[in-house]
Amino acid sequence: MILEINSSFAFKLGDQPTDNLLQFEAAALSDQKVLSAKTHVSDPEHFTRVPAQDEVGERIWVRAKGECKVQYEARVEVTRKAFDIGSARLLKPHELPGHAVEYVFDSRYCQADRMQNFVADRFGKYTGGDKIVAISDWVAQNIAYEPGVSSAATTAFDTFGDRRGICRDFAHVVIAFARASAIPARYTSCYAPDVEPQDFHAVAELYIADDASEDGGSWQIVDPTGMADPAKTVKIGIGRDAADVSFMTTFGFAQFRNSSVDVREAA
Amino acid sequence: MILEINSSFAFKLGDQPTDNLLQFEAAALSDQKVLSAKTHVSDPEHFTRVPAQDEVGERIWVRAKGECKVQYEARVEVTRKAFDIGSARLLKPHELPGHAVEYVFDSRYCQADRMQNFVADRFGKYTGGDKIVAISDWVAQNIAYEPGVSSAATTAFDTFGDRRGICRDFAHVVIAFARASAIPARYTSCYAPDVEPQDFHAVAELYIADDASEDGGSWQIVDPTGMADPAKTVKIGIGRDAADVSFMTTFGFAQFRNSSVDVREAA
Amino acid sequence: MILEINSSFAFKLGDQPTDNLLQFEAAALSDQKVLSAKTHVSDPEHFTRVPAQDEVGERIWVRAKGECKVQYEARVEVTRKAFDIGSARLLKPHELPGHAVEYVFDSRYCQADRMQNFVADRFGKYTGGDKIVAISDWVAQNIAYEPGVSSAATTAFDTFGDRRGICRDFAHVVIAFARASAIPARYTSCYAPDVEPQDFHAVAELYIADDASEDGGSWQIVDPTGMADPAKTVKIGIGRDAADVSFMTTFGFAQFRNSSVDVREAA
């Protein structure tokens, strides 16, 4: 599956140069190959790439001032194999490799500790991948997709109470429930053609037993919004939660202008 | 400086085997050399070491049941060079290497976003390492060291309001203030001989410009409790905050029995 | 129904006189008559009664120092009429009398605003007293009664996430859900013979349409723990939530010693 991505966003910085951390490019991964890509940032005083979290993709440091515009176009081939989560085995905690361990711990927006009893009561009876299916179904059925009710400060615990949110909030609740079940879970920003309306998207990824992996496990996409088909999803970056993977983080003053995303299957 | 460490802790698990993640051993690092070490865990059904966060030290997976006792003794040579934080330069955000970036983001217990204005108002005037000295001094002067008032749920924001806490809470506030200043900050569990009363200890480490490092920066200990002299501090592990670096995390039921720590300078 | 109450509690104050607010006596109300009562407070420097909230019962100001012991015994006749909540009508907001209005607003521990969507989704279909029955049943079925997991800082929103608590927490969730449904709800401390183990108890009271009342409504007990039969419940005082109705609030340092409660039906 080849996907064509066109995205752009613009923001206004102050008169003095300000540092910004950007993360919007498709990551080069074993199951997604960046065939071609073009990134344009208007008039930066400074521009450096650094490896992003766990070496999934890159972050870009841009130092600039005044109006700033970012444009990105890419062709990416996704070769992700189908994986049947429902019939997969879950790893026991002591089977987890070192690199997955930090993803069972609580993070800024995913306070698994505060929902442990609910998770035990509701999902404790499942022992395999059907637990993950049950978690995803619960989120899909109990949280309404409603733009504008949540903000950058909203946590998984808030969303669990408020029962409203967007992709970010859906992913946070899945992550919190998974961690409360001792399943490593991370937050993944991505592009996907079926996101409606088209925008930057976010999903949860859970670490599940996978005999095809030498580590014994692999990260699998879980998206209760139903908009990200793993076979058509282009990952940008990963983190503990949304605190880690914003398309733009400004270290100073910035005024967001607009953004536009267009993702489509190549003809 | 050679330090002798003796520590132990015991807990009671249920009748069924339970997974536990332990992290109490001195890490092998370029500036601390583990001369000898002996770890004893009573009767585990399963025992594996995995690399810990950012490869600082190791975590141990122990699967066991019933009464469980852990004993550790080690001789560690600390060769950490003195570093004058007050006269150091701070890195600009865009100078940060990729591996340090995640440590400017918010975490479970260190919500820098909620204290950004206070930090700007109070510490904004400082531009170099004296900002870190000012932060550490503020914490030492405004937070009272008082065991028993904080818990595992207490955040930096809670402590900022409550003005009471222990080493964990002091470190959390330093970390939150540093991140609100765009300085990467991590949480480090450690052994130190001057901790009074003797116990597992925790400090903040901040990432500061360091010409002697090929990355351009290095992690430096900041401890407003004044109990951890960097020259005598043996690091165990690091993380975003206390959520990541507990000496014991149980994935099931466990009843803590007791712990004992003895750290002294070798004769 | 005549109930005999014996209760006592003791606490240690500092060497300097400290002010304490006590509220542990049966209130004199139209549906509960205090036949006899004896209150003994050891050695107060100052002792005054003041009317308590909404004139339900009294609070006692005690200024004292050192060891302080409170003893109370009373015979109270409860003549509360049976009231069938399930088949009652709910008042529309605009029918509420002025004195009931403040009890639809949020309070310290009952943040109805944060659970409004859940309440609408789950209980929105009910229009009469069966909504209250549904709320009470939900709490009884989804929150486990478990001493020791909640604290004085635990809110209804915390309990909604944690699904564990004691009578205080059960009442808080009922109150929050009721207010989110525009039903006035208050927190009532009380004595009841079937509380197991015997202790001070707390319930929610909801304001419901009542043709027998000249206001058009009356306060009815809702207790999802099932331990407070309205016909045998002796009310002490009321408030917005537990912040208002503690049996002891100290304005200074106090160390709680012990308490004992014995409530029984008169022979």
Place this chain on the structure above:
Amino acid sequence: MILEINSSFAFKLGDQPTDNLLQFEAAALSDQKVLSAKTHVSDPEHFTRVPAQDEVGERIWVRAKGECKVQYEARVEVTRKAFDIGSARLLKPHELPGHAVEYVFDSRYCQADRMQNFVADRFGKYTGGDKIVAISDWVAQNIAYEPGVSSAATTAFDTFGDRRGICRDFAHVVIAFARASAIPARYTSCYAPDVEPQDFHAVAELYIADDASEDGGSWQIVDPTGMADPAKTVKIGIGRDAADVSFMTTFGFAQFRNSSVDVREAA
């Protein structure tokens, strides 16, 4: 001092009749006399006045649908006597009359319990009304007046951390600090001519010893924004905090349209 008030606000309700609670009229009080007043609500299906909290002013129940417009004009004579807070005596807790007691307890937005240590450390040395002056000065100096950063969900504890807010937030912090000092404090909505830009305003009122009152105390305005001179302030209503005293609370869907306030000294 005679003040002329013209205020109006409009909102859009759904197609079905919705209940709304309005509170925008000058209260009739011993120290402010409503010389004339005219209230117009467009096309209500139902309109009732009920006494507001502690009988300070009235609330209006309006049931309506579609576009709804409220207009109010009044002439009010304020005869409030000057009161020198700085040299006043503070009441000891045990001197508080029953009606003032609930105002030392925590409320939804004023969690005094979480800031008790800070308050003790910072203001503990003051024993009289100069404590209140110190609290008000601290808020004026440490919280920046900045519209748009706080929301209806912002608490005093949030503002204490964020150091930004509007009149509502300033009042909340004063109230929380006062209660943490055992001084009863309430939230008062009001009109005042020097509010800039003209809008509904809010202040804190603290209960202070007053020999001229038969209760031994009286409520005194504290406004760290400096915009409400007590001699020119027309009170609307009071409550524990902003949860209790909104100019409009809707029990259903409503879309705010606009509001306008004009308060001036009579020629």
